[in-house]
Amino acid sequence: xxxxxxxxxxxxxxxxxxxxxxxxxxxxxxxxxxxxxxxxxxxxxxxxxxxxxxxxxxxxxxxxxxxxxxxxxxxxxxxxxxxxxxxxxxxxxxxxxxxxxxxxxxxxxxxxxxxxxxxxxxxxxxxxxxxxxxxxxxxxxxxxxxxxxxxxxxxxxxxxxxxxxxxxxxxxxxxxxxxxxxxxxxxxxxxxxxxxxxxxxxxxxxxxxxxxxxxxxxxxxxxxxxxxxxxxxxxxxxxxxxxxxxxxxxxxxxxxxxxxxxxxxxxxxxxxxxxxxxxxxxxxxxxxxxxxxxxxxxxxxxxxxxxxxxxxxxxxxxxxxxxxxxxxxxxxxxxxxxxxxxxxxxxxxxxxxxxxxxxxxxxxxxxxxxxxxxxxxxxxxxxxxxxxxxxxxxxxxxxxxxxxxxxxxxxxxxxxxxxxxxxxxxxxxxxxxxxxxxxxxxxxxxxxxxxxxxxxxxx
Amino acid sequence: xxxxxxxxxxxxxxxxxxxxxxxxxxxxxxxxxxxxxxxxxxxxxxxxxxxxxxxxxxxxxxxxxxxxxxxxxxxxxxxxxxxxxxxxxxxxxxxxxxxxxxxxxxxxxxxxxxxxxxxxxxxxxxxxxxxxxxxxxxxxxxxxxxxxxxxxxxxxxxxxxxxxxxxxxxxxxxxxxxxxxxxxxxxxxxxxxxxxxxxxxxxxxxxxxxxxxxxxxxxxxxxxxxxxxxxxxxxxxxxxxxxxxxxxxxxxxxxxxxxxxxxxxxxxxxxxxxxxxxxxxxxxxxxxxxxxxxxxxxxxxxxxxxxxxxxxxxxxxxxxxxxxxxxxxxxxxxxxxxxxxxxxxxxxxxxxxxxxxxxxxxxxxxxxxxxxxxxxxxxxxxxxxxxxxxxxxxxxxxxxxxxxxxxxxxxx
Numbered sequence: 001x002x003x004x005x006x007x008x009x010x011x012x013x014x015x016x017x018x019x020x021x022x023x024x025x026x027x028x029x030x031x032x033x034x035x036x037x038x039x040x041x042x043x044x045x046x047x048x049x050x051x052x053x054x055x056x057x058x059x060x061x062x063x064x065x066x067x068x069x070x071x072x073x074x075x076x077x078x079x080x081x082x083x084x085x086x087x088x089x090x091x092x093x094x095x096x097x098x099x100x101x102x103x104x105x106x107x108x109x110x111x112x113x114x115x116x117x118x119x120x121x122x123x124x125x126x127x128x129x130x131x132x133x134x135x136x137x138x139x140x141x142x143x144x145x146x147x148x149x150x151x152x153x154x155x156x157x158x159x160x161x162x163x164x165x166x167x168x169x170x171x172x173x174x175x176x177x178x179x180x181x182x183x184x185x186x187x188x189x190x191x192x193x194x195x196x197x198x199x200x201x202x203x204x205x206x207x208x209x210x211x212x213x214x215x216x217x218x219x220x221x222x223x224x225x226x227x228x229x230x231x232x233x234x235x236x237x238x239x240x241x242x243x244x245x246x247x248x249x250x251x252x253x254x255x256x257x258x259x260x261x262x263x264x265x266x267x268x269x270x271x272x273x274x275x276x277x278x279x280x281x282x283x284x285x286x287x288x289x290x291x292x293x294x295x296x297x298x299x300x301x302x303x304x305x306x307x308x309x310x311x312x313x314x315x316x317x318x319x320x321x322x323x324x325x326x327x328x329x330x331x332x333x334x335x336x337x338x339x340x341x342x343x344x345x346x347x348x349x350x351x352x353x354x355x356x357x358x359x360x361x362x363x364x365x366x367x368x369x370x371x372x373x374x375x376x377x378x379x380x381x382x383x384x385x386x387x388x389x390x391x392x393x394x395x396x397x398x399x400x401x402x403x404x405x406x407x408x409x410x411x412x413x414x415x416x417x418x419x420x421x422x423x424x425x426x427x428x429x430x431x432x433x434x435x436x437x438x439x440x441x442x443x444x445x446x447x448x449x450x451x452x453x454x455x456x457x458x459x
Numbered sequence: 460x461x462x463x464x465x466x467x468x469x470x471x472x473x474x475x476x477x478x479x480x481x482x483x484x485x486x487x488x489x490x491x492x493x494x495x496x497x498x499x500x501x502x503x504x505x506x507x508x509x510x511x512x513x514x515x516x517x518x519x520x521x522x523x524x525x526x527x528x529x530x531x532x533x534x535x536x537x538x539x540x541x542x543x544x545x546x547x548x549x550x551x552x553x554x555x556x557x558x559x560x561x562x563x564x565x566x567x568x569x570x571x572x573x574x575x576x577x578x579x580x581x582x583x584x585x586x587x588x589x590x591x592x593x594x595x596x597x598x599x600x601x602x603x604x605x606x607x608x609x610x611x612x613x614x615x616x617x618x619x620x621x622x623x624x625x626x627x628x629x630x631x632x633x634x635x636x637x638x639x640x641x642x643x644x645x646x647x648x649x650x651x652x653x654x655x656x657x658x659x660x661x662x663x664x665x666x667x668x669x670x671x672x673x674x675x676x677x678x679x680x681x682x683x684x685x686x687x688x689x690x691x692x693x694x695x696x697x698x699x700x701x702x703x704x705x706x707x708x709x710x711x712x713x714x715x716x717x718x719x720x721x722x723x724x725x726x727x728x729x730x731x732x733x734x735x736x737x738x739x740x741x742x743x744x745x746x747x748x749x750x751x752x753x754x755x756x757x758x759x760x761x762x763x764x765x766x767x768x769x770x771x772x773x774x775x776x777x778x779x780x781x782x783x784x785x786x787x788x789x790x791x792x793x794x795x796x797x798x799x800x801x802x803x804x805x806x807x808x809x810x811x812x813x814x815x816x817x818x819x820x821x822x823x824x825x826x827x828x829x830x831x832x833x834x835x836x837x838x839x840x841x842x843x844x845x846x847x848x849x850x851x852x853x854x855x856x857x858x859x860x861x862x863x864x865x866x867x868x869x870x871x
Contacts, residue, residue, distance in 0.1 A: 015608050054861050063861075076563040082516050083559030089526050090552045093541020098608050100530045101538025105755030108531025109762050115524045116770035122516035123777045127784060130513040133795040134784075146777070181756045191837065198844050205851075230864035238860040242851045246827075249847060253831050253840060308835065356858055357817070411609035412545045421549075425556055432560045439567035 015098075015411030019419075023095045023409050026419040028391070030087050032384050033426050037081035039211075039383065041121065042155055042204030044074050045128075045147040047212065047236055052141055065445065066232055068132055070212075075129040076436050080429065082122065087422075094418070099398050099408035102178060106171050109183040110161040117154035120146050152201070159197045160187040166390065167192035167261045168399045192261055195254040196390075202247045203386065206345065207379045209240025214376025215441060217369040228445060234362060237372065240379075241349035248346045251339070252305070259306035262400060263315035264324070265393035268331040270302055271295075272316045279303050279314040284336065287328040290317075326395040334388035341382035348375055463754035464741075466532035466763050470525050471737045475730040477521035479636065482629070482729070484515045486637025488558065488585020489630065490660060491578050501571075504578050506653050507637070508565060510644045513790050515562060517781060519555070532763050533753040535606060536744045540595075543604045543611030547591040547622075554588030557581070586630060593629030597622030600736060601683035602746045620682040624675045631671055632729055635664035639709065639725045643718035647788050654716075661713045665725075669706055672732070689739035698735030702728045816857035823850040 017023065048070045055063035089111070092100050100108075124146040131140050164170070170186025171178050187193075216233035219225065259266045266272075271287035272279055279302040285295020303312040317325050348371055355363045363369075394400055398408040487507040494500035494507075511518075530537040541548060561581035568574050594617040598604055601621035604611050616622075638661035645653035679687040689695050705728035712721035744753045754760060784790060823846045830843030 072566060076566060079516065079559050079563035082519060083556045086519070086523060086555050086559075087552050089523055090541075090548060092530065093526070093537055094545045094549055094552075097538035097542035100541070101534045101608075104530040104534025104537060105532070105759040108527060108534065108755075109759065109766060111527040112524075112531050112763060113766050113770065115520065115527045116766075116774060118523060119517065119520045119770075119774050120777060122520050123781045126513040126517060127781055130790040131784070134789050179756075181759055183759050183762050194841070194844070198848075227864060231861055234860035234864050238855055238858045239851070242854045242858070246824075246847045246851060249828055249831055250844070253844075353854075353858070356863065360863070362863060410542045410545060411607075412542050413609075413613060414546065418545075418549050421553065425553055429556065429560050432564055436564050436567040439569075 015409070017406070017409040017411060017415070019415035020406055020409050022415050022419045024395075024405065026415065026422060027091055027095055028388070029419075029422060029426065030084065030091055031387065031391070033429070034081065034084040034088055035383060035387060036207065036211075036380055037077055037084060038155065039204040039207040040074070040077045041081055042151045042201060043208035043239070044070070044077070044212070045125075045144060045151060047208070047239065048074055049141065049144045049148060050235065051231075052144065056137055056141060062228055062231065066228065069440070069443070069445075070232075071129050071132070072440050073437065075125060076433070076440065078121070078125050080433055082118075084429075085118070094412075095410055095415075096398065096408040097410050099403065102403065102408075103171075103399060106168075106178065106181050106183055106186050107161045107164050110157045110164075110187045114154050114157035117150040117157060120150035121154065124150070151204075155200060155204070156197055157187075159200055160190070160193050162390075163190050163193040163196050165398065166196075166394055166400050168402050173402070192257060195250065195257045199247070199250050199254050199386075202243045202250055203383050205243045206240050206247060207383050209236040209238075209243065210345065210372065210379040211376040212236035213240065214373050217372035220369045221366065221373070230362065237352060238356075240345075240375075241352040244342070244345040244349035247342060251342060256306055256308075259314070262393070264317065264320055265326065265331070265390075266306060267315055267317045267319075268326045268328045268393055269335045269389065270314075271328055271332050272302070272314060273318055275313060275316040275319055277303070277313045278311040281305065287332055292332075324396060326393050331389055331393045334385040334392065337385040338382045338389060341378050341385070345375055345379055345382070348372070461751065462757070462760050462764070463532075463751050466528050466754075466760060466767070467737075467744075467750055469764075469767050470528045470532075471733060473521050473525040473528065475733045477518070477525060478629070478632070478733065479726040479729055480514070480518040481521055482589060482633040483636040483640050484511045484518050485558075485585040485589045485630075486633035486635065486664075487511045487641065488582050489634045490637060490641070490657075492582030492586065501574075502653065503656060504574075506645065506648075506650075506657075507641060508578075508581075509791075510641055512562065512565075513785055514781060515558075517778065519559075528763060528767065532755050532760060533744065533750070534755060536748060536753045538608065539606045539610065539745055539748075540599060540604050542607075542609040543613075543616050544595045544598050545609070546613060547595040547598070547617040551588045551591040551595070554584040554591065557584035558588065585633075589629040589633045590626040591617075593626035594618070594622035596629075596736075597625035599745070600625065600686055600740065601679075602685070604745055606745050606748050620678045621686075624671065624678045628668065628671045628675060631664055631668045635661060635668045636725055636729065638664050639713060639718060639721050642713065643722055646716075646718055647786075648791060658713060658716070658718075661721075662710060665706065665710050665713070669703075669710075672702070672706075686736075686739050690735060695735050695739035698731045698738055702731035702735065705731060813857045813859055816853050820850050820853035820857050823847065823853060 048067050051063050051067040051070065054060070055067060124143050127135075127143040128140065128147060131143055134140075135143065164186050167190055168186070169190060170182045170184075172180040174180075213233050213236045216229050219229050220233070255266070255269075258269075270279070271282060271285070271292040273290040278300045280297045280299045281301035282292040282295035282297050285292040287293075300310055302314055303309055306312070306314060317328070348368075351368065352363060355361070355368075396404050396406065398405045487510065490507045491504045494503040526537075529540075557580050561577050561584070564577050565574075565581075568577055597619070598611070598616040598621075601619060603616040603619065603622075638657045642654055642657040642661055645651075645657055676687065676690070679690065690699060705724045709721050709724040709728060712718070712724060742749050742751065744750050755763075827843045827846030827850060830839045830846060832843075834840070834843065
C-alpha cells in the first residue's frame with residue numbers, strides 16, 4: 001500500500017511538504033478550538049429547553065429568565081462554532097487535498113448529511129433565539145427540539161467519518177486505485193463508530209455540564225447564591241454528575257475496542273514495546289529506550305483490562321516498522337491525562353449524587369464548590385486529551401493502515417504562514433469569546449418581558 | 460441528464476443560493492463600512508445588522524453544502540481546486556471567522572466605541588470574503604487550476620484579470636442584493652428614511668454591477684477566450700440575456716419602490732450568471748478533466764443524490780418557516796409581547812415518582828454495567844449502552860435538580 005495515489009492522477013507524483021508537522025499542528029489547533037463548542041452544541045440546547053419546559057409547567061418566571069439568559073450564551077457560542085467548524089471543512093481541502101481527493105467518495109457522504117444537520121441547527125437556533133416572546137410558548141419550545149436532534153445527528157455523521165479513518169472499510173485497493181466503494185458500509189457498518197459516538201456524546205454533556213456549573217460555583221464562593229444561581233448550578237451539574245461515572249464505563253469499552261481494531265494505538269497508549277502475554281499496565285512514567293521508566297507497573301492489568309483475560313497477548317510497538325509507530329509519549333501523556341481527569345470527575349459526580357440522595361440537599365462544603373470550579377476547565381482538558389489520544393495515536397496514518405498523513409498533505413507552500421495567521425486569529429477569537437461571556441454574565445438579572453434588549457435591537 | 464452531472468447541478472444550485480442569500484449578508488456588512496460616522500450612519504448599520512442576524516448562520520451553511528457535495532461527488536476536482544487556490548480560500552476562511560465572531564460579539568456591546576470596532580471588523584471581513592471567493596471562482600473559470608496537488612500557481616491562479624473582475628463583481632453584487640433586501644425590510648418597518656437610503660444604494664450598486672458585468676465580457680475576451688466564446692453562444696447566451704433582463708427589471712422595480720418583487724428578480728439576475736458560467740464551462744470541470752471523469756463511482760453518486768433530495772425535503776420547509784417569520788416581520792424590534800400568564804403550576808411528578816425513578820435508574824446502571832463491561836457480544840454492548848443512557852435520563856428525573864434548590868434554604 002506504500003505508494004497509494006488518488007483516484008485520478010492527483011498524487012501520481014508524490015508531493016514534498018516540508019511543513020507536514022505544522023500542517024498537523026494547524027489541524028490540531030483548529031480542532032481543539034472547535035471541539036469544546038461542539039460540546040455546547042450537543043448539550044446546551046437540551047439544558048435550555050429543560051429550563052424552558054420547567055417554565056411552561058410551573059409558570060415560574062425564574063425559569064424564563066434563566067432560559068433567556070442561557071440562550072444568549074447559546075447563540076454566541078453557536079456563532080463561533082459555525083465559523084470554527086467551517087474552518088475545519090476548508091482545511092479538508094487546504095491542508096489534506098490528497099486525502100479528500102482519494103477518499104472523498106468513500107467518506108464524504110457523512111459530511112454531506114452532516115451539512116443538513118448543520119442547516120437544521122442554524123435555522124432553528126435562529127428561530128429559537130429570535131423567537132422569544134414572539135412565538136406562542138409552545139411553538140417556541142417546539143422550535144428548540146430540532147436543535148437538540150440535529151446536535152445528535154451532526155455528531156453521529158462527523159464521528160462516522162472519524163471512525164472510518166480509524167477503522168477503514170467499505171472500499172478495496174486495486175493496485176494504486178480505490179475501487180469497490182460502498183459509502184454506507186464504510187460509514188455506518190463500522191463497529192468502531194459506536195463506542196466513539198457514545199464516548200463523544202457523553203463528553204459533550206459532561207464538558208458542557210461542568211463548564212456551565214463552574215461559574216455559578218465560583219459565584220457561590222463569592223457569596224452569590226440566590227435561588228436563581230442555585231437552579232442554574234444544579235441543572236448542569238446533575239447532568240454532568242450522572243454522565244461522568246457512566247463515561248468511565250464507556251471509556252473502558254472504547255479501550256477494549258481499540259485493543260482489537262488498533263493494536264498499535266493501544267501499544268502507544270501503554271508504551272508497550274514487546275508483544276507480551278499477561279502485559280502489565282504502567283501508571284505515569286515516561287517512555288524511553290523502548291520501555292516505560294519511572295512508572296508504576298500493575299502486573300497483568302493491561303491484558304485484563306483490554307482483553308478481559310489474565311494472560312492475553314498484547315501486541316507491542318515492535319510488531320510494526322519504526323516509521324509506522326505514533327509518537328508514544330504524546331499519546332501516553334494524553335491518554336493518562338484523560339483517564340486521570342475523567343476518574344476525578346466521576347468521583348466528584350458520585351459525591352454530588354450521594355449528598356443529594358442521602359441529605360436531600362445540595363452539597364455545602366466550600367471544597368465541593370472549589371472542585372466544581374476546577375472541574376469545568378479540567379473537563380475541557382480531558383476532552384482535548386482524549387482527541388489527542390485518538391488522533392495522534394492513529395499517526396502516521398490519516399486512514400489507518402491505508403494512507404500515510406504525509407501522502408495526504410497539500411503540496412502548496414505557505415503552511416507556516418497560514419498556521420501563524422490562524423494562531424493570531426484564534427487568539428483574538430478566544431479573547432472575544434471570553435469578553436462576550438463576561439459581558440453576558442454581568443448583565444443585571446431582571447424579570448422577563450423586558451429582557452434581552454441587546455438581542456432585539458443590537459444583536 | 461446523466462447521474463454524474465446531478466450532484467454538480469445541486470452544488471451549483473447551492474452556490475447560487477449562497478451568493479443570493481449569503482452574499483446579501485456580506486453586502487449588509489459592506490454597507491456598514493460605507494455608512495460613515497454619526498447618528499444616521501448608526502441607524503444604517505443597525506438596520507443592516509438586525510435584518511441579517513437571525514438568518515446569517517442558515518445562509519452560511521450553503522457554502523458548507525457546496526463543499527461537501529463537491530468533495531464527495533468530485534473528489535479529485537475538489538483536491539485540485541482547494542490546493543491550488545489555497546491562498547484565496549484561506550483568506551475567505553479568515554474573513555468568515557472574523558464575521559462570525561463579530562456576530563457573536565454584537566449581542567454584548569454597550570458603548571458606541573465598542574460598536575464601531577466590532578462593526579469595522581465585520582465590514583472589512585464582509586469585503587474580504589466575497590472578493591476572495593470570487594477570485595477563486597475566476598481561477599477555475601479561466602482554466603488556471605490544473606488537476607493535481609497544488610499543481611497550479613499559488614498566486615497567478617487567483618490574481619489575474621478574470622479573478623479580479625469576478626472578485627469585484629462578487630463584492631458589488633453582494634452589496635446590490637443587500638441594498639435591495641434592506642430597502643424591502645425598511646418598508647416593512649415603516650421607516651421611509653432608511654428606505655430612501657437603501658433605495659439609492661441599490662440603484663447605484665445595481666448600475667455598477669451591470670457595468671462590471673459588461674466590462675467583464677471584454678476581460679474574458681482577452682483573458683479566458685474559450686469561456687467567453689461559449690458565453691456568447693447558446694445556451695450560455697440565454698443565461699446571459701436572462702441575467703441582463705432580470706437586472707434591468709430589478710432596477711426598474713426598485714425605481715418604482717416595489718422591493719418585494721425586486722428581491723426575487725435581483726436574485727434571479729445573480730443566479731443566471733452562475734448558470735451561464737456552468738453552461739459555458741460544461742462538460743469540462745478542470746483542464747483535461749471532464750465532469751464525467753471527475754465524478755465518484757455510481758454508488759456514491761446515487762447516495763449523494765438520495766441524501767440531498769431527502770435532506771431538501773426537510774430543509775426547504777424549515778427554511779420557509781425561518782424566512783416566513785423573518786419576512787412577516789416576526790423578528791422585528793417592537794414585536795415582542797410580554798410573557799404569558801403563569802401556567803398551570805401543577806406538580807410535574809407526584810411525590811412518590813422520584814423514588815420510583817431512582818430505583819429504575821439504579822436497575823439500569825447495574826444492567827448497563829454488566830452488559831457493557833462484563834458481557835462480550837456486540838448485542839449485549841448495544842443494550843448495555845442504552846441502559847446506561849437510560850440511567851442518566853431517569854437519574855436526572857429522580858434527582859429533581861429544580862426541586863432541590865428550593866429545599867436548599869432562604870434566598871440570599
